[in-house]
Amino acid sequence: MKAKTGVRLQQLALLVGLLVVWQFAPQVGWVHDSIKFADPYFISSPSEIVTTIYDMATGHNDSLVMWSYLLSTVVASLLGVLVGTVLGAVAGLWLSNNQHWSDVLRPFIVALNAVPRIALIPVFIIIFGPTLKTAMVTAITVVFFIVFFNAYEGGRTVPPHVINNARVLGATASQVMWRVRWRYVLAWTLASLPNAVSLGLITVVTAEILTGTTGMGRLILNSVTTVDAGLTFAVVVILSVLGSVLVGATAVAERRWQHWWNQGDGVIGS
Amino acid sequence: MLTQTNELAAPLVSLDQVSFTYPNGTQAIGEVSLAVRPGEVVGIVGPSGCGKSSLLSVLAEFGRPTSGSVTWPQGEHSNRHRLSMVFQKDTLLPWLTVEDNVKLFQTMNKRRAVEKADIVDELIGLAGLDDFRKSYPYQLSGGMRRRTAFISAMAATPRLLLLDEPFSSLDEPTRIAIHQDVLNIVHRLDTAVLLVTHDLGEAATLCDRVIVLTARPARIASSHDVQFGPERDVLALRQDPVFLDLYGRLWHDLSEQIERSRASQGEERP
Numbered sequence: 255m256k257a258k259t260g261v262r263l264q265q266l267a268l269l270v271g272l273l274v275v276w277q278f279a280p281q282v283g284w285v286h287d288s289i290k291f292a293d294p295y296f297i298s299s300p301s302e303i304v305t306t307i308y309d310m311a312t313g314h315n316d317s318l319v320m321w322s323y324l325l326s327t328v329v330a331s332l333l334g335v336l337v338g339t340v341l342g343a344v345a346g347l348w349l350s351n352n353q354h355w356s357d358v359l360r361p362f363i364v365a366l367n368a369v370p371r372i373a374l375i376p377v378f379i380i381i382f383g384p385t386l387k388t389a390m391v392t393a394i395t396v397v398f399f400i401v402f403f404n405a406y407e408g409g410r411t412v413p414p415h416v417i418n419n420a421r422v423l424g425a426t427a428s429q430v431m432w433r434v435r436w437r438y439v440l441a442w443t444l445a446s447l448p449n450a451v452s453l454g455l456i457t458v459v460t461a462e463i464l465t466g467t468t469g470m471g472r473l474i475l476n477s478v479t480t481v482d483a484g485l486t487f488a489v490v491v492i493l494s495v496l497g498s499v500l501v502g503a504t505a506v507a508e509r510r511w512q513h514w515w516n517q518g519d520g521v522i523g524s
Numbered sequence: 525m526l527t528q529t530n531e532l533a534a535p536l537v538s539l540d541q542v543s544f545t546y547p548n549g550t551q552a553i554g555e556v557s558l559a560v561r562p563g564e565v566v567g568i569v570g571p572s573g574c575g576k577s578s579l580l581s582v583l584a585e586f587g588r589p590t591s592g593s594v595t596w597p598q599g600e601h602s603n604r605h606r607l608s609m610v611f612q613k614d615t616l617l618p619w620l621t622v623e624d625n626v627k628l629f630q631t632m633n634k635r636r637a638v639e640k641a642d643i644v645d646e647l648i649g650l651a652g653l654d655d656f657r658k659s660y661p662y663q664l665s666g667g668m669r670r671r672t673a674f675i676s677a678m679a680a681t682p683r684l685l686l687l688d689e690p691f692s693s694l695d696e697p698t699r700i701a702i703h704q705d706v707l708n709i710v711h712r713l714d715t716a717v718l719l720v721t722h723d724l725g726e727a728a729t730l731c732d733r734v735i736v737l738t739a740r741p742a743r744i745a746s747s748h749d750v751q752f753g754p755e756r757d758v759l760a761l762r763q764d765p766v767f768l769d770l771y772g773r774l775w776h777d778l779s780e781q782i783e784r785s786r787a788s789q790g791e792e793r794p
Contacts, residue, residue, distance in 0.1 A: 422607065514661070514662055
C-alpha cells in the first residue's frame with residue numbers, strides 16, 4: 255500500500271514538473287532564444303489550454319461549444335472500436351478453428367491489411383457522405399485488422415492436447431470453437447484493445463479532419479485556419495483524456511474476465 | 525457394484541496386428557495385437573520413444589492405423605461413453621473452476637448430463653478435492669491439478685480410460701498418494717484402463733497385466749500378469765516380495781529392450 259502511494263506521489267510530481275516546465279520555460283530568456291518553438295505561439299501553455307477548455311465547455315468569451323463535436327467523436331470511436339473488435343474477434347476465432355478457410359483467406363487478409371485505410375477516406379466520403387458514418391467505417395477498417403490478427407493468433411495458441419481432450423470428451427467442432435478456443439481469443443482480443451482503441455481514435459479524428467464537418471477533427475481544422483495553438487492543444491488534451499478513459503475501461507474488463515491469464519496459465523500445458 | 529473383471533468376457537477393445545506410420549515415414553508401431561477386457565487395467569512400458577503414446581493415439585482415433593484394425597467387440601450397445609483420456613500435459617481449462625472442469629463432459633453432452641449429474645460430486649469427493657471445488661487450476665498444486673484432470677476424464681464414466689504418463693510430472697510421494705485413489709475410482713466405475721508409463725513401479729502397482737514393448741517400431745516383447753487383484757493397498761504392496769519380483773522381471777525385460785535399441789542405433793550411425 256505504501257509503495258503504491260509512493261508511486262502515485264512520484265507520478266503526480268512528474269506531471270506537475272512537466273506542466274511547470276511547459277508553462278514557465280518559454281519565459282526564460284536563454285531557453286526562448288536557443289529553441290525557436292519554445293514560445294506559447296507554437297506550443298501554447300497549460301494555463302491557456304485550461305482557459306480554452308473552460309471556454310469551449312461553457313461557451314464563455316463567445317467560444318464554440320465543444321459538446322456536440324465531442325459527442326460525435328465519442329460515438330464514432332466507440333461504435334468503430336466496438337464493431338471492429340467484434341468482427342475482428344469472431345473472424346479470428348472462426349479462421350483459427352478452420353484450417354481450410356484459414357489457408358484460403360489468409361493471403362487476402364494480409365493484403366487487405368496492407369491497404370492504407372486513411373487513403374480510402376475519400377471513397378467512404380463519397381459512399382456515406384461527410385458524416386459521422388465515414389469516420390466510424392474508417393475506424394472499423396483499422397480496428398478490425400488489429401483485433402483480427404491478435405484473435406487469430408490467440409486461437410492458434412490453444413495446445414493440440416487440449417483440443418484433443420475436448421474431442422475425446424465428445425465436443426463437436428463448434429463446441430471446440432466456443433468452449434475452448436473462444437477464451438483464448440477473448441484474452442488476446444482484450445490484450446489488443448489498448449492499441450485498437452488509440453488507433454481507432456486517431457483514425458476517427460483523421461477522417462473528421464478530411465470530412466471537415468463534425469467532431470473534434472473539425473475543431474482542429476478551425477485551429478489550423480485561425481493559427482490557434484491553444485485550441486489545437488485543448489483538443490489534443492481532451493482526446494488523450496478520452497483515449498485514456500476508453501483504454502481504462504478495457505483494463506477493467508480484462509481484470510474481471512481474465513484473472514486466470516495473469517497467473518502463469520496463459521499458455522496451458524507448458 | 526458393477527460387473528467384476530471376467531476372464532471369459534469378450535474383450536472390450538482389441539487391436540489386431542495394428543501398425544502405425546507417421547506421415548513423415550517414421551514407423552511408430554510395428555505390429556501389435558492386444559485385447560483389453562472390461563474393467564482390466566493394462567500397463568504399457570517400453571524404451572522411451574518406442575511408440576507407446578502412438579498406441580493410445582490410435583485408440584483415441586487421433587490417427588488411423590496404417591494397417592490392422594481396432595475393434596470394439598461389445599459394440600455400441602452400452603450407453604456409456606466409449607473412452608476418455610488423461611494426457612501427459614495439462615488439459616484443464618484455466619478459466620474454469622475445478623467443478624466446472626470436471627463437468628466438462630456433461631457440458632459437452634447435454635443430453636447425457638442429467639443421468640450423470642451425481643457423478644461429478646462423487647468424484648470430487650473421492651479425489652479429496654471437496655475444499656477446492658471453486659478453485660481455479662492456477663490455485664492448485666501439481667498433484668491436485670492431475671487429480672482434477674483424472675476425475676474430469678472419469679466423469680464421462682468411460683468404458684476405457686487411456687492414461688498417457690499421467691503422473692510423470694509429479695514427485696514420488698505425491699504420485700503414490702494418487703495411485704490408491706486412481707485404483708479405487710476406476711474399480712468403482714468399472715472402467716478398463718490402458719496405462720502408458722515409464723515408471724515400472726507405477727505399472728506394477730496399478731495394473732492387472734503389464735506389457736513390455738520393444739524399441740521403435742513397437743512390438744510386444746513380453747507380457748506379465750499381476751496377481752494382486754482389484755482390492756490392493758498400494759503402499760503395503762510395495763514391500764511385498766511378489767511386487768519386488770515383478771519389478772525385477774519388468775526391469776530385466778525393459779533393460780534388454782533398451783540395450784537392443786542402443787545396439788541398433790549404434791549400427792545405424794556412420
